[in-house]
Amino acid sequence: MSISVGDAIPNVKVMLATGEGPQAAETGALFGGGKIALFSVPGAFTPTCSAKHLPGFVEQADALKAKGVDKIVCMSVNDAFVMNAWAKDQNAGDKVEMLADGNGDFARALGLTMDGKGFGLGERSQRFSAVIENGVVKNLNIEEPGAYDVSSAEYMLGQL
Numbered sequence: 001m002s003i004s005v006g007d008a009i010p011n012v013k014v015m016l017a018t019g020e021g022p023q024a025a026e027t028g029a030l031f032g033g034g035k036i037a038l039f040s041v042p043g044a045f046t047p048t049c050s051a052k053h054l055p056g057f058v059e060q061a062d063a064l065k066a067k068g069v070d071k072i073v074c075m076s077v078n079d080a081f082v083m084n085a086w087a088k089d090q091n092a093g094d095k096v097e098m099l100a101d102g103n104g105d106f107a108r109a110l111g112l113t114m115d116g117k118g119f120g121l122g123e124r125s126q127r128f129s130a131v132i133e134n135g136v137v138k139n140l141n142i143e144e145p146g147a148y149d150v151s152s153a154e155y156m157l158g159q160l
Contacts, residue, residue, distance in 0.1 A: 002111035002142070009135050010109040015080040017087060017098035022080035027106055030099070032135040034070035039129040039151055040112065044078045044086035048148050053127070054090050060153035061095035067160035069131075075099040077107055077124045101125065112142065127151050131159065 003009075011028030031038070039057060041049035057064070057072050064072060072095065076083060080100035087098045099106075107113045107125035115123060129151040131139040139159050141150040149155065 003137055003140065005137050005140050007137050009132055009137065010106075012101075012106040012109050014106050015100040015102060017080040017083035017100050019084070021084075022100070025099075027109075028135065030073070031132045034134070035068050036132045037064055037069045037072045037129070037153075037156060038075060038132055039073075039153075039156075040075040040107070040125040041127055042076070042124045044076050044082050045089070048127075049076070050086070050090065052148055053151070054086070054092065054096065056153040058090060058092050058095050060157060063157055064153065064160070067157065069160070071097060073097045073099050075101055075106065075125060077101050077104045129156055131156065 009027055009031045011026055014025055014027055016023045016025050039053065041053050043049060054074055057074065061072055074096050078100055079102045083098040083100045101107055104113060104123050112126045112128055113123050127143040127148065129141045130137055141155060143149065143151050
């Protein structure tokens, strides 16, 4: 069963990809204060994720922050080194924090995993976005398999 609107974000150990290298974090603290725009992709450097999803949030960062978003977090079941390289490749700068859910623990705790074995990806996170306020899910947008619509930055802007 997946997380729902009104649920608290589970507390899971993850890694943040930073310019100084991987930094250990816990999702309870990461999402516990303020209004956070979270979006999750099946994989760094994958076609839709690199052509549309992450670039959309980078491009719309100022508009999201103007609507009260304190920070934007991109999550993927990748390691922190890959997430850092992807952030550099996509010029994410300080607009988007990169959350590396290397073992998929956070995706599993959210109940939002997908089976990517057919593509050689193993277990990954589903494509989704959420607005989280003080640790509680306020909006949750889960994509249908293969789709990219309701998890976009533009869609989220319409919800804020």
